[in-house]
Amino acid sequence: MYYLRLSQENIAFSRFEAESVFGKKGTLDGHMLRINSDVLIDHLAYTKKIFIRDKNSRRTIMFKGKEVPVKKAWINEDKFIYRRPDRRPAFHPTSILPKLAKGMVNIGSAGKNIVCDPFCGTGGILIEACLLGKKAVGFDIESFMCYRAITNLRHHKLKNYSVKKADATTLKKRFPCFVCDPPYGKNTKNVDRDQLYHDFLKNALKLTKKMVIIFPSWSDYKKIIRKVAYRGKQWKIKGCFEFYIHRNLSRMVTVLEL
Numbered sequence: 001m002y003y004l005r006l007s008q009e010n011i012a013f014s015r016f017e018a019e020s021v022f023g024k025k026g027t028l029d030g031h032m033l034r035i036n037s038d039v040l041i042d043h044l045a046y047t048k049k050i051f052i053r054d055k056n057s058r059r060t061i062m063f064k065g066k067e068v069p070v071k072k073a074w075i076n077e078d079k080f081i082y083r084r085p086d087r088r089p090a091f092h093p094t095s096i097l098p099k100l101a102k103g104m105v106n107i108g109s110a111g112k113n114i115v116c117d118p119f120c121g122t123g124g125i126l127i128e129a130c131l132l133g134k135k136a137v138g139f140d141i142e143s144f145m146c147y148r149a150i151t152n153l154r155h156h157k158l159k160n161y162s163v164k165k166a167d168a169t170t171l172k173k174r175f176p177c178f179v180c181d182p183p184y185g186k187n188t189k190n191v192d193r194d195q196l197y198h199d200f201l202k203n204a205l206k207l208t209k210k211m212v213i214i215f216p217s218w219s220d221y222k223k224i225i226r227k228v229a230y231r232g233k234q235w236k237i238k239g240c241f242e243f244y245i246h247r248n249l250s251r252m253v254t255v256l257e258l
Contacts (some may be wrong), residue, residue, distance in 0.1 A: 015033055018046075027064075125181065126161055
Protein backbone atom coordinates (compact mmCIF):
# COMPACT_ATOMS: atom_id res chain seq x y z
CA MET A 1 0.00 0.00 0.00
CA TYR A 2 1.47 3.32 -1.11
CA TYR A 3 0.62 6.85 0.00
CA LEU A 4 1.48 9.61 -2.47
CA ARG A 5 1.94 13.23 -1.48
CA LEU A 6 0.71 15.00 -4.58
CA SER A 7 1.82 18.35 -5.91
CA GLN A 8 -0.76 20.99 -5.02
CA GLU A 9 -0.18 22.91 -8.27
CA ASN A 10 -3.01 20.87 -9.77
CA ILE A 11 -4.35 18.09 -7.56
CA ALA A 12 -6.65 16.66 -10.22
CA PHE A 13 -3.84 16.38 -12.78
CA SER A 14 -1.44 14.98 -10.16
CA ARG A 15 -3.94 12.28 -9.29
CA PHE A 16 -4.66 11.45 -12.93
CA GLU A 17 -0.95 11.08 -13.68
CA ALA A 18 -0.36 8.80 -10.67
CA GLU A 19 -3.38 6.59 -11.37
CA SER A 20 -2.45 6.36 -15.07
CA VAL A 21 1.10 5.20 -14.34
CA PHE A 22 0.18 2.86 -11.49
CA GLY A 23 -2.71 1.54 -13.58
CA LYS A 24 -5.04 1.65 -10.58
CA LYS A 25 -7.59 3.99 -9.05
CA GLY A 26 -6.67 5.45 -5.71
CA THR A 27 -8.39 7.05 -2.73
CA LEU A 28 -7.82 10.78 -2.22
CA ASP A 29 -7.67 12.62 1.09
CA GLY A 30 -6.61 16.23 0.63
CA HIS A 31 -3.30 16.08 -1.23
CA MET A 32 -2.59 12.46 -0.19
CA LEU A 33 -3.47 9.62 -2.55
CA ARG A 34 -3.59 6.00 -1.41
CA ILE A 35 -2.95 3.34 -4.05
CA ASN A 36 -3.01 -0.40 -3.41
CA SER A 37 -0.04 -1.65 -5.42
CA ASP A 38 2.89 -4.01 -5.07
CA VAL A 39 5.01 -2.04 -7.54
CA LEU A 40 6.69 1.29 -6.75
CA ILE A 41 6.58 3.88 -9.53
CA ASP A 42 9.47 6.30 -9.23
CA HIS A 43 9.20 8.63 -12.24
CA LEU A 44 6.15 10.77 -11.52
CA ALA A 45 6.28 14.49 -12.29
CA TYR A 46 3.50 15.76 -10.02
CA THR A 47 4.10 13.60 -6.94
CA LYS A 48 6.45 14.99 -4.27
CA LYS A 49 6.93 11.91 -2.09
CA ILE A 50 5.76 8.33 -1.84
CA PHE A 51 5.36 6.47 1.45
CA ILE A 52 4.80 2.77 1.97
CA ARG A 53 2.76 1.36 4.83
CA ASP A 54 5.02 -0.17 7.48
CA LYS A 55 3.51 -1.34 10.75
CA ASN A 56 6.94 -1.29 12.43
CA SER A 57 7.65 2.35 11.63
CA ARG A 58 7.39 5.13 14.18
CA ARG A 59 6.66 7.65 11.45
CA THR A 60 2.99 8.24 10.75
CA ILE A 61 0.82 10.22 8.37
CA MET A 62 -2.82 11.17 8.74
CA PHE A 63 -5.18 9.63 6.20
CA LYS A 64 -8.96 9.72 6.47
CA GLY A 65 -8.66 10.82 10.09
CA LYS A 66 -6.42 7.92 11.13
CA GLU A 67 -2.73 7.64 11.85
CA VAL A 68 -0.97 5.32 9.38
CA PRO A 69 2.57 4.02 10.12
CA VAL A 70 4.74 4.53 7.04
CA LYS A 71 8.30 4.76 5.82
CA LYS A 72 9.60 6.86 2.96
CA ALA A 73 9.80 4.98 -0.35
CA TRP A 74 10.67 7.75 -2.84
CA ILE A 75 11.36 11.49 -3.03
CA ASN A 76 10.98 13.45 -6.25
CA GLU A 77 14.40 14.95 -6.84
CA ASP A 78 13.97 15.76 -10.53
CA LYS A 79 15.71 19.08 -11.25
CA PHE A 80 13.28 20.45 -13.83
CA ILE A 81 14.93 23.87 -13.68
CA TYR A 82 17.93 22.56 -15.61
CA ARG A 83 15.68 21.54 -18.51
CA ARG A 84 13.73 24.77 -18.76
CA PRO A 85 13.17 25.99 -22.34
CA ASP A 86 15.27 29.13 -21.80
CA ARG A 87 18.28 26.95 -20.93
CA ARG A 88 18.21 25.09 -24.23
CA PRO A 89 20.46 26.13 -27.11
CA ALA A 90 17.46 26.37 -29.46
CA PHE A 91 14.93 28.39 -27.45
CA HIS A 92 11.34 29.14 -28.40
CA PRO A 93 8.99 31.15 -26.11
CA THR A 94 5.95 28.88 -26.63
CA SER A 95 7.59 25.70 -25.27
CA ILE A 96 5.83 24.15 -22.29
CA LEU A 97 7.76 23.56 -19.08
CA PRO A 98 9.47 20.17 -18.64
CA LYS A 99 7.40 19.23 -15.59
CA LEU A 100 4.14 19.51 -17.52
CA ALA A 101 5.66 17.75 -20.53
CA LYS A 102 6.80 14.86 -18.31
CA GLY A 103 3.38 14.57 -16.68
CA MET A 104 1.70 14.47 -20.09
CA VAL A 105 4.11 11.81 -21.34
CA ASN A 106 3.49 9.72 -18.22
CA ILE A 107 -0.26 9.85 -18.83
CA GLY A 108 -0.10 9.23 -22.56
CA SER A 109 2.55 6.53 -22.59
CA ALA A 110 1.59 4.46 -19.53
CA GLY A 111 2.32 0.85 -20.54
CA LYS A 112 3.75 1.96 -23.90
CA ASN A 113 7.33 2.28 -25.20
CA ILE A 114 6.84 4.82 -27.99
CA VAL A 115 5.66 8.43 -27.81
CA CYS A 116 4.85 10.53 -30.87
CA ASP A 117 4.62 14.34 -30.85
CA PRO A 118 3.26 15.43 -34.26
CA PHE A 119 3.79 19.13 -33.37
CA CYS A 120 7.22 18.69 -31.83
CA GLY A 121 8.46 22.27 -32.14
CA THR A 122 11.76 22.58 -30.27
CA GLY A 123 11.42 19.10 -28.76
CA GLY A 124 10.34 19.64 -25.14
CA ILE A 125 7.98 16.66 -25.07
CA LEU A 126 10.48 14.48 -26.94
CA ILE A 127 13.18 15.28 -24.36
CA GLU A 128 10.98 14.13 -21.48
CA ALA A 129 9.92 10.99 -23.38
CA CYS A 130 13.56 10.02 -23.99
CA LEU A 131 14.48 10.65 -20.35
CA LEU A 132 11.65 8.31 -19.34
CA GLY A 133 13.19 5.57 -21.49
CA LYS A 134 10.70 5.87 -24.34
CA LYS A 135 11.35 5.93 -28.06
CA ALA A 136 10.50 9.53 -29.05
CA VAL A 137 9.20 10.29 -32.53
CA GLY A 138 8.64 13.90 -33.53
CA PHE A 139 7.21 15.65 -36.58
CA ASP A 140 6.87 19.31 -37.43
CA ILE A 141 5.70 21.08 -40.56
CA GLU A 142 8.61 23.55 -40.34
CA SER A 143 12.12 22.36 -41.22
CA PHE A 144 13.76 24.88 -38.90
CA MET A 145 11.72 23.57 -35.96
CA CYS A 146 12.90 20.03 -36.68
CA TYR A 147 16.47 21.33 -36.65
CA ARG A 148 15.86 23.08 -33.31
CA ALA A 149 14.37 19.92 -31.80
CA ILE A 150 17.37 17.84 -32.87
CA THR A 151 19.73 20.51 -31.48
CA ASN A 152 18.02 20.39 -28.09
CA LEU A 153 17.90 16.59 -27.99
CA ARG A 154 21.61 16.44 -28.74
CA HIS A 155 22.25 19.07 -26.06
CA HIS A 156 20.79 16.65 -23.49
CA LYS A 157 22.87 13.80 -24.98
CA LEU A 158 19.76 11.80 -25.92
CA LYS A 159 19.77 9.18 -28.67
CA ASN A 160 16.51 7.21 -28.80
CA TYR A 161 14.59 9.62 -31.04
CA SER A 162 13.54 10.40 -34.60
CA VAL A 163 12.57 13.86 -35.90
CA LYS A 164 11.26 14.48 -39.42
CA LYS A 165 9.43 17.17 -41.33
CA ALA A 166 5.76 16.27 -41.81
CA ASP A 167 2.25 17.71 -41.65
CA ALA A 168 0.36 16.40 -38.60
CA THR A 169 -2.93 16.53 -40.49
CA THR A 170 -1.72 14.10 -43.17
CA LEU A 171 0.45 11.64 -41.24
CA LYS A 172 0.01 7.98 -42.26
CA LYS A 173 1.94 6.01 -39.64
CA ARG A 174 0.22 4.59 -36.56
CA PHE A 175 1.53 5.14 -33.01
CA PRO A 176 0.52 3.88 -29.54
CA CYS A 177 -0.10 7.44 -28.36
CA PHE A 178 0.19 11.11 -29.32
CA VAL A 179 1.39 13.68 -26.79
CA CYS A 180 1.36 17.19 -28.21
CA ASP A 181 0.94 20.94 -27.86
CA PRO A 182 -0.38 22.28 -31.21
CA PRO A 183 0.29 25.93 -32.12
CA TYR A 184 -2.05 28.61 -30.81
CA GLY A 185 0.03 31.59 -29.59
CA LYS A 186 0.64 35.03 -31.09
CA ASN A 187 3.79 33.71 -32.72
CA THR A 188 1.66 31.36 -34.83
CA LYS A 189 0.87 33.08 -38.13
CA ASN A 190 -1.37 32.28 -41.07
CA VAL A 191 -3.01 29.34 -39.27
CA ASP A 192 -6.76 28.71 -38.97
CA ARG A 193 -6.43 27.12 -35.55
CA ASP A 194 -9.91 25.60 -35.32
CA GLN A 195 -9.51 24.01 -38.75
CA LEU A 196 -6.06 22.75 -37.78
CA TYR A 197 -7.42 21.14 -34.61
CA HIS A 198 -10.32 19.57 -36.52
CA ASP A 199 -8.16 18.18 -39.32
CA PHE A 200 -5.53 16.83 -36.95
CA LEU A 201 -8.03 15.20 -34.59
CA LYS A 202 -9.80 13.56 -37.53
CA ASN A 203 -6.56 12.22 -39.00
CA ALA A 204 -5.45 11.02 -35.57
CA LEU A 205 -8.55 8.82 -35.32
CA LYS A 206 -6.90 6.63 -37.97
CA LEU A 207 -3.51 6.54 -36.26
CA THR A 208 -3.84 6.13 -32.50
CA LYS A 209 -6.20 5.22 -29.66
CA LYS A 210 -4.93 7.69 -27.06
CA MET A 211 -3.82 11.29 -27.00
CA VAL A 212 -2.79 13.93 -24.48
CA ILE A 213 -3.16 17.32 -26.13
CA ILE A 214 -3.13 20.98 -25.06
CA PHE A 215 -5.78 23.45 -26.21
CA PRO A 216 -5.91 27.17 -25.38
CA SER A 217 -8.71 28.03 -22.95
CA TRP A 218 -10.24 30.54 -25.34
CA SER A 219 -10.83 27.96 -28.09
CA ASP A 220 -14.09 26.02 -28.39
CA TYR A 221 -12.09 22.78 -28.30
CA LYS A 222 -14.81 20.60 -26.78
CA LYS A 223 -17.18 21.50 -29.60
CA ILE A 224 -14.47 20.68 -32.15
CA ILE A 225 -13.80 17.32 -30.48
CA ARG A 226 -17.51 16.45 -30.58
CA LYS A 227 -17.71 17.24 -34.30
CA VAL A 228 -14.79 15.04 -35.30
CA ALA A 229 -15.70 11.55 -36.54
CA TYR A 230 -14.23 8.91 -38.84
CA ARG A 231 -15.97 5.65 -39.78
CA GLY A 232 -18.01 5.67 -36.60
CA LYS A 233 -15.05 6.53 -34.38
CA GLN A 234 -15.10 9.54 -32.07
CA TRP A 235 -12.84 10.85 -29.34
CA LYS A 236 -13.94 10.63 -25.73
CA ILE A 237 -12.64 13.12 -23.18
CA LYS A 238 -11.22 11.15 -20.24
CA GLY A 239 -9.80 14.14 -18.41
CA CYS A 240 -9.36 17.89 -18.80
CA PHE A 241 -7.06 19.96 -16.57
CA GLU A 242 -6.51 23.71 -16.50
CA PHE A 243 -3.05 25.23 -16.10
CA TYR A 244 -3.24 29.02 -15.70
CA ILE A 245 -0.65 31.02 -17.65
CA HIS A 246 -1.98 34.60 -17.53
CA ARG A 247 -5.34 36.37 -17.59
CA ASN A 248 -5.81 35.76 -21.31
CA LEU A 249 -4.65 32.15 -21.43
CA SER A 250 -4.87 28.85 -19.60
CA ARG A 251 -3.55 25.63 -21.08
CA MET A 252 -6.25 22.96 -21.13
CA VAL A 253 -4.47 19.60 -20.94
CA THR A 254 -6.97 17.16 -22.41
CA VAL A 255 -6.81 13.35 -22.40
CA LEU A 256 -8.62 11.71 -25.32
CA GLU A 257 -9.30 8.04 -25.97
CA LEU A 258 -11.38 6.06 -28.43
